Amino acid sequence: MTEATPARARPQLVRARPPSTATIPFLLNGLQVHARKGDTVLTALLTQAGHLRTSEFLARPRAGFCLMGACQDCWVSCSDGRRVRSCTTLIEPGMSLCLPPAAFSCPAKGDTPVPGMEETGGCTPPHPLGDKPCFPQQDAAQSPVKRTMNPRIIVIGGGPAGIRACEILVSHGLQPTLIDESPRPGGQIYRQPPQGRERPARALYGFEAGKARRLHETAQTLLPHIDYHPETLVWNAAPGMLDLHGPQGMARQAYTHLILATGATDRILPFEGWTIPGVYSLGGAQVSLKHQDCLVGNRVAFVGTGPLLYLVAYQYARQGAHVAGVFDSAPFSAQLRALPGMCRKPAVLAKGLYYLAWLRARGIPIHTSCTPVRVEGSEHVQGLRVRQGSREWTVACDAVATGYGLRSETQLPDLLECEFDYSPLHRAWLPRLDPAGRSSVAGIYLAGDGAGIGGADMAEIAGARAALALLADIGRLVPLRQARSLERRINRWRAFRHALERAFPFPDWQAWPRPGHTLLCRCEEVTCAQAVAALQMDGQPELNRIKALCRVGMGRCQGRMCSSAAAELLAAQGDIDTSSVGRLRSQAPVKPIPLTALGADPSA
Ligand SMILES: Cc1cc2nc3c(=O)[nH]c(=O)nc-3n(C[C@H](O)[C@H](O)[C@H](O)COP(=O)(O)OP(=O)(O)OC[C@H]3O[C@@H](n4cnc5c(N)ncnc54)[C@H](O)[C@@H]3O)c2cc1C
Ligand code: FES
Known part of the structure; x- marks a missing residue:
C-alpha cells in the first residue's frame, strides 16, 4: 500500500x-x-x-x-x-x-x-447519469423516514426559527415533524460541529454562546416529543405533500400545516476572478471555521458589506489567521448616519463596535467605500485588487471571503404558490405574510430569515409567533397577550434591520464597473457580457426570459449565487428599478438529488 x-x-x-x-x-x-x-x-x-x-x-x-x-x-x-x-x-x-x-x-x-x-476502474469519470446516493437505496415504502413521520404539522428548518416553532407546538401538546437538511439542530448561526469535534460554546459562538447553548438544550429536550429528521432535504413541495430525500432515500410526506423556517444564504455580487479556488462566500469562510475548525487560507482578505464582514474577519483573526484587510463597499458616512437607528439595540451595536475596535487595535487594515476589482491568480488566489475612489491597489492574500448581506431561501413557498411582494429593504421578492407569519396560502406559515432577513434573535421570536398563529388556526386557545408581545418584539427588530441596511447599503451596480468577461453565473459560466447580449437581443429586462436565452440562473444552484446580481445587472442595463425585472421561478428539486433516487436507471 x-x-x-x-x-x-x-x-x-x-x-x-x-x-x-x-x-x-x-x-x-x-x-x-x-x-x-x-x-x-x-x-x-x-x-x-x-x-x-x-x-x-x-x-x-x-x-x-x-x-x-x-x-x-x-x-x-x-x-x-x-x-x-x-x-x-x-x-x-x-x-x-x-x-x-x-x-x-x-x-x-x-x-x-x-x-x-x-x-x-481507478479514477473513472463521473457517471453519465449523475449522482448515485452514497447509502444503500431503499424502496420508499420501506423507508423509516416515511414510516415514522407525523403526517400533519411539519416544520422545515432546524435553526432558531424552526426550533422555537416546535417548542411552542410541543408546549400545546402537539407532536410536529421537524425536517432539517443539517445533521444537527442549530441552523446557520448556532451550527454544531460534527460529533466528536465539539469545542467550548464560547470558542464557537463568542458572545452568542449563551443563546447557542439555550437553543441546543431546547432542541435536545424537544427530541422525545417531535418527529425529527436530520440530514433530510425537502426537495419539492406541493399542496398537502412534500418530497423528501434523506439518509434512507426518498419519501413522500403528507401535511396539513407547514412552517417554513428555511433560513438564508450569502448574497453574492460577482467580480473578476470570484470563481478562482480560494475565493469563498463569507458564510462559507465562517462555516469552515465553526464546523471544521479550518481557515480558508493563511492570509485572508474580506470584501463585501454588512455586519458579518467584520464579525468573520474578527473570528479569523482570533483563530490566528492573517487578515489581509477588510474592504467594505459601504461609506463610513452611511454607518455614522445609521448610528441613531442602531442605538435601538445597544447590545448588538456594542458588539459590532467591539469587533471593529478589536480589528483596528491589531492594525488590521479596514477600508470603507471600497470595491473589489479582481482576484489575482488563475489556479489559486494570489492577491486581491481593490478600488477606493480613484485609487487602486493589490492586497497580497491566498484567500478571499466575500458577501453582501444575506438572501432568503424562498424556493419552497414559491413552489407552494404563495404570493410574493417586492421588498425594497431586502432588494428581493419575499412571500407576502401577515404580522403573525401566515402566507397567502392557508396552512402555510413562514418564520426567520427565510421570510426576510432579520437575524437570529428575530428568527426565534418569529418562529414562536408563527406557531401560535398555526395553533389559533386549528382552533387551539392561544394567549393573545403573548402573541401581541411577540409581534411588538418582531417590529422592534425590523426597525433595527432598517438601520442596518442604511449602515451597510447594497452597492450600486452602475457605480461598480465590471469587465464583460466577468462570470455572472458560476454554474453555467455565463459572463456579464453574454447576459447583456441576451438582453439586447430580446429587449425585455425580465429574469426568466434572460435565463431562457443565456442560461443565467439555470445551473445546479438554481440562481442562489447569481440571481441577485443578474437582477441588478438587468435593472442597470434597462435603467429600471430592480423590482421590475421579476424573480426567477423556482423549480423542483430545489437542490440536486441523485437521479437514481428518482428512479432513473444508471445503466441505461
Ligand atoms: C452562513 C451564515 C452565517 C451566519 N453567521 C451569523 C453570525 O455569525 N452571527 C449572526 O448573528 N448571524 C449570522 N447569520 C444569520 C443567522 O444565521 C440567521 O439570522 C439565523 O440563523 C436565522 O435563523 P433561521 O432559523 O431563520 O434560519 P437558519 O438558522 O438558517 O436555519 C435554517 C435551516 O433550514 C434548513 N433548510 C433550509 N432549506 C431546507 C430544505 N429545503 N429542506 C430541509 N431543510 C432545509 C437549513 O439546513 C437550516 O438548518 C448567518 C447566516 C448565514 C447564512
Ligand atoms: S461548496 Fe458545497 S455546495 Fe457550495
Whole structure:
C-alpha cells in the first residue's frame, strides 16, 4: 500500500489547530491518505489539495464556494462512479475519491496503486447519469423516514426559527415533524460541529454562546416529543405533500400545516476572478471555521458589506489567521448616519463596535467605500485588487471571503404558490405574510430569515409567533397577550434591520464597473457580457426570459449565487428599478438529488 508523499498542489484549507479525533484512511487518486474523523470530504481533500474539480464549460479549477450546500460547486467523483457534494458529506474510512491530476496527481509512475483500484476502474469519470446516493437505496415504502413521520404539522428548518416553532407546538401538546437538511439542530448561526469535534460554546459562538447553548438544550429536550429528521432535504413541495430525500432515500410526506423556517444564504455580487479556488462566500469562510475548525487560507482578505464582514474577519483573526484587510463597499458616512437607528439595540451595536475596535487595535487594515476589482491568480488566489475612489491597489492574500448581506431561501413557498411582494429593504421578492407569519396560502406559515432577513434573535421570536398563529388556526386557545408581545418584539427588530441596511447599503451596480468577461453565473459560466447580449437581443429586462436565452440562473444552484446580481445587472442595463425585472421561478428539486433516487436507471 502506498502512503502519499506530500501534497502535489498547494492545499487550500488550513487547520486552525490539529484535530484530536482519530485519523481516517481514504484513497485519493489511488493513493492512501488520511483525514480526521468529522472532516467533510471537502476538508479532507482541500487540506491536501488545491482544488476539487474543473468546471464543465471552461474547464477552470474549482474548490467550492459556499461550504453550506447552496452553490453546488463542490461535487467530487468517487472511483466507483458516484458523486458526492463534498462540503456536506462526512469522510468515511475507505472512501475512494478522485481529483483532477493538477489538484492532486493520480498515481504517478513508480507509485503503487492500492490493490483493488484497478478493479474499480481507478479514477473513472463521473457517471453519465449523475449522482448515485452514497447509502444503500431503499424502496420508499420501506423507508423509516416515511414510516415514522407525523403526517400533519411539519416544520422545515432546524435553526432558531424552526426550533422555537416546535417548542411552542410541543408546549400545546402537539407532536410536529421537524425536517432539517443539517445533521444537527442549530441552523446557520448556532451550527454544531460534527460529533466528536465539539469545542467550548464560547470558542464557537463568542458572545452568542449563551443563546447557542439555550437553543441546543431546547432542541435536545424537544427530541422525545417531535418527529425529527436530520440530514433530510425537502426537495419539492406541493399542496398537502412534500418530497423528501434523506439518509434512507426518498419519501413522500403528507401535511396539513407547514412552517417554513428555511433560513438564508450569502448574497453574492460577482467580480473578476470570484470563481478562482480560494475565493469563498463569507458564510462559507465562517462555516469552515465553526464546523471544521479550518481557515480558508493563511492570509485572508474580506470584501463585501454588512455586519458579518467584520464579525468573520474578527473570528479569523482570533483563530490566528492573517487578515489581509477588510474592504467594505459601504461609506463610513452611511454607518455614522445609521448610528441613531442602531442605538435601538445597544447590545448588538456594542458588539459590532467591539469587533471593529478589536480589528483596528491589531492594525488590521479596514477600508470603507471600497470595491473589489479582481482576484489575482488563475489556479489559486494570489492577491486581491481593490478600488477606493480613484485609487487602486493589490492586497497580497491566498484567500478571499466575500458577501453582501444575506438572501432568503424562498424556493419552497414559491413552489407552494404563495404570493410574493417586492421588498425594497431586502432588494428581493419575499412571500407576502401577515404580522403573525401566515402566507397567502392557508396552512402555510413562514418564520426567520427565510421570510426576510432579520437575524437570529428575530428568527426565534418569529418562529414562536408563527406557531401560535398555526395553533389559533386549528382552533387551539392561544394567549393573545403573548402573541401581541411577540409581534411588538418582531417590529422592534425590523426597525433595527432598517438601520442596518442604511449602515451597510447594497452597492450600486452602475457605480461598480465590471469587465464583460466577468462570470455572472458560476454554474453555467455565463459572463456579464453574454447576459447583456441576451438582453439586447430580446429587449425585455425580465429574469426568466434572460435565463431562457443565456442560461443565467439555470445551473445546479438554481440562481442562489447569481440571481441577485443578474437582477441588478438587468435593472442597470434597462435603467429600471430592480423590482421590475421579476424573480426567477423556482423549480423542483430545489437542490440536486441523485437521479437514481428518482428512479432513473444508471445503466441505461
Ligand atoms: C452562513 C451564515 C452565517 C451566519 N453567521 C451569523 C453570525 O455569525 N452571527 C449572526 O448573528 N448571524 C449570522 N447569520 C444569520 C443567522 O444565521 C440567521 O439570522 C439565523 O440563523 C436565522 O435563523 P433561521 O432559523 O431563520 O434560519 P437558519 O438558522 O438558517 O436555519 C435554517 C435551516 O433550514 C434548513 N433548510 C433550509 N432549506 C431546507 C430544505 N429545503 N429542506 C430541509 N431543510 C432545509 C437549513 O439546513 C437550516 O438548518 C448567518 C447566516 C448565514 C447564512
Ligand atoms: S461548496 Fe458545497 S455546495 Fe457550495
